[in-house]
Amino acid sequence: MKYQPRALIAEVTHRCPLHCVYCSNPLEMQNRSLELSTAAWVSILEQAAALGVLQLHLTGGEPLTRNDLEELVRAGRDSRLYVNLITSAVGLTETRLDALVDAGLDHVQLSFQDIEEGPANEFAGTRSHALKLRTAELIRKRRIGFTLNMVVHRRNLDRLEQMIAFAEQSGAQRLEIAHVQYYGWALRNQAMLLPTREQVDKSVEIVEDARKRLEGRLRIDFVLPDYYAKYPKPCMNGWGHQQMLIDPAGRVLPCHAAGVIPGLEFANASEHPLEWIWEESPAFNRFRDESWMKEPCRSCDRRSRDYGGCRCQALLLAGDADATDPVCTLAPQHDIVETILAKVNNGRQADWVYRIDPV
Amino acid sequence: MNPLAPETKLRLAPGCRLNEAGSEEDLLLIPEGALRLKGPARAIIELCTGQNAIREIIAELEKRFGAENSGRIESETVALLTRLRARGALEAV
Numbered sequence: 001m002k003y004q005p006r007a008l009i010a011e012v013t014h015r016c017p018l019h020c021v022y023c024s025n026p027l028e029m030q031n032r033s034l035e036l037s038t039a040a041w042v043s044i045l046e047q048a049a050a051l052g053v054l055q056l057h058l059t060g061g062e063p064l065t066r067n068d069l070e071e072l073v074r075a076g077r078d079s080r081l082y083v084n085l086i087t088s089a090v091g092l093t094e095t096r097l098d099a100l101v102d103a104g105l106d107h108v109q110l111s112f113q114d115i116e117e118g119p120a121n122e123f124a125g126t127r128s129h130a131l132k133l134r135t136a137e138l139i140r141k142r143r144i145g146f147t148l149n150m151v152v153h154r155r156n157l158d159r160l161e162q163m164i165a166f167a168e169q170s171g172a173q174r175l176e177i178a179h180v181q182y183y184g185w186a187l188r189n190q191a192m193l194l195p196t197r198e199q200v201d202k203s204v205e206i207v208e209d210a211r212k213r214l215e216g217r218l219r220i221d222f223v224l225p226d227y228y229a230k231y232p233k234p235c236m237n238g239w240g241h242q243q244m245l246i247d248p249a250g251r252v253l254p255c256h257a258a259g260v261i262p263g264l265e266f267a268n269a270s271e272h273p274l275e276w277i278w279e280e281s282p283a284f285n286r287f288r289d290e291s292w293m294k295e296p297c298r299s300c301d302r303r304s305r306d307y308g309g310c311r312c313q314a315l316l317l318a319g320d321a322d323a324t325d326p327v328c329t330l331a332p333q334h335d336i337v338e339t340i341l342a343k344v345n346n347g348r349q350a351d352w353v354y355r356i357d358p359v
Numbered sequence: 360m361n362p363l364a365p366e367t368k369l370r371l372a373p374g375c376r377l378n379e380a381g382s383e384e385d386l387l388l389i390p391e392g393a394l395r396l397k398g399p400a401r402a403i404i405e406l407c408t409g410q411n412a413i414r415e416i417i418a419e420l421e422k423r424f425g426a427e428n429s430g431r432i433e434s435e436t437v438a439l440l441t442r443l444r445a446r447g448a449l450e451a452v
Binding site: 174 | 372375
């Protein structure tokens with residue numbers, strides 16, 4: 001197998017009590033009636049492990065809205081997968097946490113929208129911040145991997161130092177500082193979210209200092225907003241190279257956002273073997289090698305490092321999934337990004353668009 | 360970070376574990392992925408139970424791999440444990 005999948009992102013539901021203004025779910029969400037059964041997920045996890053997948057990331061929506069989450073965790077461990085739960089904390093009672101740990105949960109990633117309650121609740125579209133703080137206390141008391149995820153953007157980036165200080169005493173071993181990436185709901189709210197260049201530069205300095213100071217105590221992973229980068233990110237470490245995402249209805253995609261690319265048919269794991277989908281299906285092979293590339297990617301020295309950037313971003317910004325990712329300073333359509341950045345850095349204001357729940 | 364002392368007792372940090380013994384490859388599973396383990400790395404990590412001091416772990420490895428390699432066993436073991444602790448995969452008890 002030339003490309004071996006290492007991680008499966010299982011979006012087990014799109015239902016979520018939060019309504020985050022940068023939710024990474026697609027604008028068109030899958031309804032509850034279409035969600036895969038427990039048995040279907042168990043079969044998928046067995047197949048994924050057989051393909052070489054090591055890590056299972058249970059995400060959503062909010063995975064805790066599924067009553068069978070404990071069963072899915074157990075099935076993941078039975079298939080020898082490392083099981084990570086990505087959660088908002090809503091629904092994570094002490095009893096439920098114990099049941100999940102008992103089922104073999106390896107790790108919890110708890111997301112925060114801010115360090116101050118008012119703005120955190122505003123960004124989440126719900127009053128969930130206080131509950132998250134209480135849940136962090138429950139998690140730290142158990143011997144389980146614990147990552148705090150802080151989603152940062154223009155409206156909260158100036159509180160980055162307080163966020164890191166909170167993480168230091170939270171009991172988490174790891175802090176993920178994730179600048180919002182502009183797909184789905186975040187792209188809708190981009191004018192409100194995209195930070196200024198000054199903020200981004202400051203955040204890089206703060207993170208570098210904190211990493212040095214906290215080495216061996218708290219690991220910090222930092223995702224930069226690629227709009228400010230010189231070259232694009234190696235999105236998903238390559239299309240269909242290491243990861244796959246399965247949506248609540250069973251569609252298998254190379255990433256969160258790939259559904260926006262027209263003309264691609266994503267096979268369903270309840271209709272096809274996962275091995276065929278990964279190895280053979282046209283969608284997974286569409287951008288896997290370099291044959292789709294146009295100039296300047298085709299002859300670029302960096303093409304095997306960043307794969308021309310993100311195909312979804314190329315589609316969303318340039319209207320062409322085969323284009324060089326417009327965030328690349330070498331891209332013919334880079335002016336699109338420059339225009340967006342010019343507006344942001346000149347202080348334009350807008351209003352939120354909140355996501356709604358699927359029925 | 361302080362260097363490791365011979366009396367330090369290490370164990371796997373929460374959220375880190377070895378894959379099943381006898382798997383195709385030896386891996387240390389960690390929150391952000393997996394570290395591929397070469398040579399005796401798996402055996403060394405298995406000895407990090409939180410009960411054994413690094414000094415005792417080295418003595419045990421010398422028993423297994425021969426005291427004539429003593430210098431190398433010590434330096435390579437300390438290097439591995441230092442890397443894994445800096446990575447957050449091992450913690451001192």
